[in-house]
Amino acid sequence: MELFDSLRKNKPAVFGLIVIVILVVVAIFADMISPYERGIRQNSKARLQPPCAEHIFGTDHFGRDVFTRVIHGARISLFIGTATTFISMFVALVLGSVAGFYGGIVDEAIMRAIDTVMCIPGMLLSLAVVAALGQGLGNLMVAIAVSSVPGFTRLIRSVVISIAETDFIEAARASGTSEFMIIIRHVLPNSMGPLIVQSTMSIARMILFAAGFSFIGLGVQPPAPEWGAMLADAREFLRRAPYLMFFPGTSILLASLSFNLLGDGLRDALDPKLKL
Amino acid sequence: MTGSNYQPARQEDRALLEARHIKKYFSVRGDAIRHPSAIRAVDDVSFSIAKGTVLGLVGESGCGKTTVGRIILNLIKPTEGSVFFDGEDITGCGRRMMREVRRRLQIVFQDPFSSLDPHMTVYDIVGEGIRNYKLARGKADLMRQVECLAVKCGLSEDLCSRYPHQFSGGQRQRICIARALATNPEFIVCDEAVSALDVSIQAQIINLLKELQEDMGLTYLFVSHDLRVVEFISDEVAVMYLGKILEKGSAEDVFRHPLHPYTEALLSAAPAFTEEEKSAKKRIILEGDMPSQTNSPSGCPFSTRCPYVERECQTFAPEWGEVTPGHFAACHRVK
Numbered sequence: 084m085e086l087f088d089s090l091r092k093n094k095p096a097v098f099g100l101i102v103i104v105i106l107v108v109v110a111i112f113a114d115m116i117s118p119y120e121r122g123i124r125q126n127s128k129a130r131l132q133p134p135c136a137e138h139i140f141g142t143d144h145f146g147r148d149v150f151t152r153v154i155h156g157a158r159i160s161l162f163i164g165t166a167t168t169f170i171s172m173f174v175a176l177v178l179g180s181v182a183g184f185y186g187g188i189v190d191e192a193i194m195r196a197i198d199t200v201m202c203i204p205g206m207l208l209s210l211a212v213v214a215a216l217g218q219g220l221g222n223l224m225v226a227i228a229v230s231s232v233p234g235f236t237r238l239i240r241s242v243v244i245s246i247a248e249t250d251f252i253e254a255a256r257a258s259g260t261s262e263f264m265i266i267i268r269h270v271l272p273n274s275m276g277p278l279i280v281q282s283t284m285s286i287a288r289m290i291l292f293a294a295g296f297s298f299i300g301l302g303v304q305p306p307a308p309e310w311g312a313m314l315a316d317a318r319e320f321l322r323r324a325p326y327l328m329f330f331p332g333t334s335i336l337l338a339s340l341s342f343n344l345l346g347d348g349l350r351d352a353l354d355p356k357l358k359l
Numbered sequence: 360m361t362g363s364n365y366q367p368a369r370q371e372d373r374a375l376l377e378a379r380h381i382k383k384y385f386s387v388r389g390d391a392i393r394h395p396s397a398i399r400a401v402d403d404v405s406f407s408i409a410k411g412t413v414l415g416l417v418g419e420s421g422c423g424k425t426t427v428g429r430i431i432l433n434l435i436k437p438t439e440g441s442v443f444f445d446g447e448d449i450t451g452c453g454r455r456m457m458r459e460v461r462r463r464l465q466i467v468f469q470d471p472f473s474s475l476d477p478h479m480t481v482y483d484i485v486g487e488g489i490r491n492y493k494l495a496r497g498k499a500d501l502m503r504q505v506e507c508l509a510v511k512c513g514l515s516e517d518l519c520s521r522y523p524h525q526f527s528g529g530q531r532q533r534i535c536i537a538r539a540l541a542t543n544p545e546f547i548v549c550d551e552a553v554s555a556l557d558v559s560i561q562a563q564i565i566n567l568l569k570e571l572q573e574d575m576g577l578t579y580l581f582v583s584h585d586l587r588v589v590e591f592i593s594d595e596v597a598v599m600y601l602g603k604i605l606e607k608g609s610a611e612d613v614f615r616h617p618l619h620p621y622t623e624a625l626l627s628a629a630p631a632f633t634e635e636e637k638s639a640k641k642r643i644i645l646e647g648d649m650p651s652q653t654n655s656p657s658g659c660p661f662s663t664r665c666p667y668v669e670r671e672c673q674t675f676a677p678e679w680g681e682v683t684p685g686h687f688a689a690c691h692r693v694k
Contacts (some may be wrong), residue, residue, distance in 0.1 A: 090413045249473045249474075250468040250469075250470060250474035251473065251474050251475055251476045253429075253434055253466070253468070253474075254468065254474050254535075254538065255398075255476075255487060256434060256465065257432055257434065257461060257464070257465060257466050257467075258487050258488035258491055258538065258541070258542065259458055259461045259462060259488060259491040259492060259542070260487060260491055268487075271477050272476075272478045273476065273477070273478060290518070
C-alpha cells in the first residue's frame with residue numbers, strides 16, 4: 084500500500100499504469116471488443132478504406148479492419164513483452180544469484196561467460212538466434228530473451244552481492260539456515276525491488292524489439308496481426324493510406340512509453356535508499 | 360610471541376569455549392611489491408571462557424575484535440588455530456556437526472538496522488532458528504514460543520506481527536536478542552551489541568543481557584570498545600591491540616590495576632564523571648594511529664605508541680606471563 088501511495092503522486096507513472104491496464108484489458112477481451120473476427124479475414128470489397136463509422140481505424144490493403152488488428156496486436160505484443168521478460172529474468176535470476184552469492188570460481192566462470200555473450204551486440208545476437216532457429220513467434224521470443232540475459236544477470240549479481248554482505252544473512256547462517264534456504268528466504272525477496280523496476284522497463288524494450296523484428300520480417304509471420312508487421316505492410320501505402328501506419332505506430336509508442344513511465348515511477352517508489 | 364606459552368584452562372573451571380592460537384590473515388591481492396605480507400587481523404589469540412561467565416574483549420576499532428567473534432561462530436575460517444566448544448574442536452568439523460554446534464552458539468550484531476531482514480515479521484525473524492531445528496510442534500507452538508521470547512526480551516507479544524522498520528533501534532536490538540535466544544543456546548557472542556544505541560537505551564539492553572545471562576546461565580563473549588559497558592558486564596576482560604591480546608585478567612584486576620601501558624591509556628581515555636574520578640585520573644594521550652596490520656612492528660606491537668618505550672621493546676616481543684594469579688600481560692615492564 085505504501086508503494087501505491089508514493090506511486091500515486093507520480094503523474095506520469097499513473098498515466099503509464101492506466102494505459103497499461105487498458106492495454107491488458109483490451110488484450111484479454113480482444114475477441115469481445117473487436118467488431119471483426121480475429122482481424123485476419125480479408126474483404127476485397129473494402130480495401131484501403133479511410134477511417135469511417137464501420138471501420139474506425141480504416142482497413143488495410145486486404146480489406147482487414149485495422150482496429151481489430153491493432154486490438155489483437157496488443158495481445159501479441161504484451162504476451163511477447165511479458166513472456167520474454169519472464170524467461171530472461173528467470174535464467175538471469177538463477178545465474179546472477181548463484182554467481183553473486185557463492186562468489187569465487189563459480190562467479191568468475193559465470194560472469195566471464197556473460198561478458199563473452201555481452202561482446203555481441205544484442206540485435207546481432209538475436210538475429211543470429213533467429214537465423215539458427217528459423218522464424219516464428221516462439222523462436223523470436225527465445226532470440227530476444229537470450230540477448231537480454233547478460234544485462235539482467237549483471238544487475239541481479241550486483242544486487243545479490245550487496246545483500247549477501249548484510250548482517251541478517253550472517254544471522255541466518257548462525258541460526259542454522261542452509262545456504263540454499265538463505266537465497267530463497269532472504270536474498271531473493273530483498274532483491275525484488277530493483278528486479279520489478281527492471282522487468283517493467285524490460286517489457287517496454289521487448290515490445291520494441293519484437294516490433295522491430297517483425298518489421299524487418301524476421302518475427303511474427305503474416306497474417307498474424309503484429310504491430311511491427313503491420314507497420315511494414317503499411318510502408319507501401321504511406322501516401323494513399325497514412326492512417327495504416329499511424330495506428331499501429333501509435334500503439335507501439337504508447338505501450339513502450341507507458342511501461343517506461345511506470346518503471347520510472349516504480350524505481351522512485353521502491354528506492355532502496357529510502358527503505359531499510 | 361604473545362600467548363605462545365599459553366596454558367590450557369585449569370581443570371576445575373572447565374571452559375565452555377576455548378580459542379587456541381587462532382590466527383586470521385587476509386591476503387592482500389594485486390600488489391605483491393608494496394604489500395608482501397597479509398593483513399594480520401588476528402594474530403595468535405588464545406583464551407578460554409568458563410561456563411556461565413562473561414569475557415569482555417576490548418580494543419580500539421580495527422584491532423580484530425569482531426574477527427575473533429566471527430571465527431568463534433565459524434562464520435569465517437581461521438588461518439590457523441582452533442576453537443573448542445564444550446571440549447570439541449569445531450573449526451574443522453563437518454557440516455552436520457557444525458549445524459548442531461550452531462544451535463548452541465549464537466550472535467548479536469552491532470547494527471540493529473542491517474541485522475534484521477526488512478521483509479520479515481518478528482515471527483519469521485525470531486522463528487527462523489526454531490523452524491530450522493524443528494524445535495516447535497506446529498505453527499501455533501512456534502508462534503507461542505516466539506511470543507514467549509519476545510516477552511522475555513521486553514517486547515509486547517502483540518508487536519510480533521510487525522516488520523523491523525516499525526521498531527526503534529532499542530526494540531530492534533531486543534528482537535536480535537530474542538532471535539539469538541530462539542534456539543536455546545549456551546553461548547552468545549555480543550559483537551558491539553550496544554554500541555549503535557543511545558546511551559539511555561544502552562543501559563536497558565545491557566541490563567537485559569545481564570539478566571538473561573544470570574537467569575539462563577548463559578556464557579558471553581562480549582566484544583566492545585566501551586570500557587564502562589565491559590566493566591559492568593564482564594567477569595574477565597581481555598585487551599586486544601593489533602590482532603593480539605596484550606592483557607587479560609578479572610575485570611576487577613584489569614580495571615583497578617592495569618598492567619599494560621595500552622590498558623592504562625585506554626582507561627585514561629574513558630570519561631571521568633565525579634570530581635573524585637577526575638582528580639585521580641592521569642590522562643595519557645596516545646600519539647599516532649595504530650600501525651598498519653600488513654607490517655606490524657617488530658618487537659612489542661604497541662612499541663610505536665607506548666609512552667614508556669625502551670630499546671628492548673622495539674627488538675624483542677615481550678613474553679606473555681602471569682603477573683599476579685589470574686592476571687596476564689605481555690609487557691617488558693611488568694615481568
